[in-house]
Amino acid sequence: MTLKELSDLLGLSPTTVSRALNGYPEVSEATRKKVAAAAHAHGYAPNTRARALATGRAMAIGHVIPISAKHEMVNPIFADFTAGAGEVYSRNGYDMLMSVVSDDDEEQAYRSFATKRNVDGLIIHAPSLNDQRIPFLNDLGLPYVVHGRSSNATAPYAWVDVNNTRAFQRATELLLDLGHQRIALLNGLEHMDFAARRRAGYEAALASRGVDPDPSLMFSGEMTEAQGHDLTRTLLARPDRPTAILVSSMIMAIGVRRGIEELGLTLGRDVSLITYDDDLSYFRNGSDIPVYTATRSSVREAGRRAAQMLIDIINGKDSPTELLLEAELTLGMSTGPARRG
Amino acid sequence: MTLKELSDLLGLSPTTVSRALNGYPEVSEATRKKVAAAAHAHGYAPNTRARALATGRAMAIGHVIPISAKHEMVNPIFADFTAGAGEVYSRNGYDMLMSVVSDDDEEQAYRSFATKRNVDGLIIHAPSLNDQRIPFLNDLGLPYVVHGRSSNATAPYAWVDVNNTRAFQRATELLLDLGHQRIALLNGLEHMDFAARRRAGYEAALASRGVDPDPSLMFSGEMTEAQGHDLTRTLLARPDRPTAILVSSMIMAIGVRRGIEELGLTLGRDVSLITYDDDLSYFRNGSDIPVYTATRSSVREAGRRAAQMLIDIINGKDSPTELLLEAELTLGMSTGPARRG
DNA sequence: TCACACTACCAAACCGCTTTGGAATTTACG
DNA sequence: CGTAAATTCCAAAGCGGTTTGGTAGTGTGA
Structure with missing residues (x-):
């Protein structure tokens, strides 16, 4: 018809x-x-195609899902972020176009979106400290919103981010309040912006209490279960082992827990643990009392907000283009007072 | 230009x-x-839009991501399946269009794809035993491939599936070989086709060894960590508790492990566990020796195969439209001989 | 009654590409 | 050399909508 x-x-x-x-x-x-x-x-x-041609608007938003060429790893938060964004898109008549590319080809993917004109805007994921995509996209002239921030960016850009610094600062302070002094940090890759900010928060808290940061307690790497487990085993084997561990991802925290329990230790009693929790739908942190004490923020909600911001930009509304969400710190069963050495 | x-x-x-x-x-x-x-x-x-209009081909594939209205849950395997499919799409010049809908509105989403003519084909996820989408889509006239099967479907349809029955049969046989007699089954929702097949495999193995299935050891529900934990606690509190547990999802298995260890029991010694492992990129099962004994099959590879099959169908190649992948059974540290009561 | 402003509709151009049906030029062949 | 067959290119007609620039018809005020 x-x-x-x-x-x-x-x-x-x-x-x-x-x-x-x-x-x-x-x-x-x-x-x-x-x-x-x-x-x-x-x-x-x-017919969408005919309408898009006539109006000059694709009524679609592009997401580029980069896959780490080395590790063939898909960021587990994409699914939930996408779900949140997708809700907003369909409510506004937009489609969501995904492009899965090896992270070497990412720039090419954006360029292709631009020249083929099949999207009206882009969402950028996982920015690094000095992300080259930002100047690149500013040149390209396609509206975009970044999920996260890029600390070293010079030009302005639209973003939705969580207050990672504050979240990790508060978490560290809680551990310090509980009497912990040796607190390990299991962080994401530190060229990533969120990881750098989390570390800054951790260090700020230590500094404010006069605790010297110990570089040998700080790690950064891929946030997998296996990595969490292995690092924990190494850490806890040390004579001067930490009494608390701060972890950047729930999945990694699960590995930490496994490591702790393999040693016959009890989480929350022998070792305290606070994790960052993205509130992933398939991995809720406990049913009534949370298993893990966590700084929590819904990545799904971030998806919704970023999508709405992008649509506003496309439609020329001059609503705010920077949004900082606060994470909540929820107490679970994985933290307790430091035990006297 | x-x-x-x-x-x-x-x-x-x-x-x-x-x-x-x-x-x-x-x-x-x-x-x-x-x-x-x-x-x-x-x-x-x-310009994609103009070309699509002129050729009558959208050069895009639609994926509908249904969100459980009740649980707001996104199926965690979507991310990896999508990544696999996406690889094939971009290699063949196709875009991937995602539509996130509450599962009540799913049919509407397909219809909308069809009338708006913005995709050339569809991938269908998570079929139930008697999935109404199949007759519906056969009427709609848009090519599609199902990830999974629908046992009670009458009309033919294209699918890519894992041999769930065989996988769970072999897993159960392994447990029986190790001397386990009381084997619990923690399954997905049983109106889902994959769950029904897994149960069939489990029951077939028991039957072939003359072990009576005990309905009180069989559960079906949402495959979350919390669910795995809670069910395990209940099961292990029973006087006639099982010595082994067969689980339908890695995420659930993590909850099972937590339950086991909370009771001071050791996985693989006091209680054996085999899980289905979709080989999710962010949740690899151990680094060298797998943590869990598991029937493993790459959902990413399934994504690749389904995408290729769909493209072949669209292009009128008469390649096979049914593909059954076998899962491998890999031994990890979560299984051991049954201990004498 | 007439000019003028609305209201309710329509013909045709246009968006940027593909494709049909020639037309012009070159090459091949008897 | 003349003609048939290739080769190489082009004008114009779609694809299915939106949008510009009207035109009738109705209602208003002087």
């Missing part, structure tokens, strides 16, 4: 039918009703 | 330029070279 067929059926011109369906005022209420009814009855919906 | 601009620049007609770029024979090698060079130099790529 095309517009022309529908208009022939109604004895109207395509112009009028189009206007009726798109809510233009130059059409009487009576015919608008008739048109709407007929469209519904015959299951007519405008 | 449009085709017309490029052709003006070259002093050629749009026709010739289009043909040169698309590899049609009616153009001399010399001009083809010239055109290709100019296109590259000016960064020209055809």
Whole structure:
């Protein structure tokens, strides 16, 4: 069913039918009703491609999912972020276009979106400290929103981020309040912006209490379960082992827990643990009392906010283009007072 | 840069330029070279929307991500499946269109894809035993491939699936070989096809050894960590507690492990555990020796195969439209001989 | 009654590409 | 050399919508 067929059926011109369906005022209420009814009855919906060509708007947003070439790893938060963004898109009539590329080819993917003109905007994930995509995209002229920030960026850009510094500062302070002095940090890769900020928060808390940071307690790497386990085993084998561990991801925390329990130690009693929790839908942190004490922030909500921000930008609304979400610190069973050595 | 601009620049007609770029024979090698060079130099790529309109092909595949309205849960395997499929799509010039919908609205989402004509095919996830989407999509006339199968479907359909029955049969046999008699099954929701097949495999193995299945050891529900933990606690509190547990998902297995260890028991010694492992990139099962004994199959590879199958169907190749992948059974540290009561 | 402003509709151009149906030029052959 | 067959290119017609620039028809005020 095309517009022309529908208009022939109604004895109207395509112009009028189009206007009726798109809510233009130059059409009487009576015919608008008739048109709407007929469209519904015959299951007519405008062909996206034709409409996009005529309006110059693709009504689609592009997400580039980079895959670490080395580790073939997909960031586990994409699914939930995407779900949040997707809600907003469909509510606003936008499609979501995903492009899965090896992280070497990422720039090419953006360029291709731009020249092929099949999206109206982009969401950028996982920015590094000095992310080259930002100047690149500023040149490209396609609107975009970054999920996260890039500390060293010089030009302005739109972003939605969590206050990673504050979150880790508060978590560290809680551990210090509980009497912990040797606190290990299992962080993400430190060229990533979020990881650098988390470390800054951790160090700030230590500094404010006059505790010297011990570089041998600080790690950064891929946030996998195995990594969490292995690092924990190494850490706890030391004579001067830490009494608390601060972890950048729930998945890694699970590995930490495994390491702790393999040694016959009890989480929350022998070793305290606070983790960052992205509130992933398939990995809720306990049912009633959280298993892990955690700084929590919904990545799904971040997806919703970023999507809305991007749509606003595309539509020329001058709403704020920077949004800092606070993480909440929820007490679970993985923290307790430091035990006297 | 449009085709017309490029052709003006070259002093050629749009026709010739289009043909040169698309590899049609009616153009001399010399001009083809010239055109290709100019296109590259000016960064020209055809406007997807216009091309789609002209050719009648969207060059895009739709994925509908249903979100459980009740639990707001995103299936964690989507990310990896998507990554696999995405690789194949981009290699073949296809885009991937995602639509996130509450599972009540799923049919509407397919219909919308069909009437708006913005995809050439669909991938269907998580089929139930008697999935209504199959007859619905057969009527709709949009090619599709199902990730999984629907046992009660009457009409034929294209699918890529893992041999769930065989996988769970072998896993159960291994436990029986180790002397376990009371084996619990923590399964997914049993209206889902994969869960029903896994149970069938489990029951077949028990039957072949003359072990009576005990319905009180069989559970089905959402495969979350919390669920795994809670069920395990309940099971192990029983006087006639099972000596082994068979679990349908790695994430659930982590909860099972937590439950076991909270009771001061040791995994692989006091209680054996085999899990289904989808080989998720962010949750590799141990580094050298797997933590869990598992029936493993790469959901990423399934994504690749399903995508290729769909593209073949769209292009009218008559390659096979049914693909059954076998899971491998890998030994980890979570299984051991049954201990004498 | 006439000019003027609305209202309700429509014809045709356009978005940027592909493709059909020639037309012009070159090559091949008797 | 003349003609048939290739070769190489192009004009124009779609694809299915939106949008510009009208034109009838109705209502208002002088």
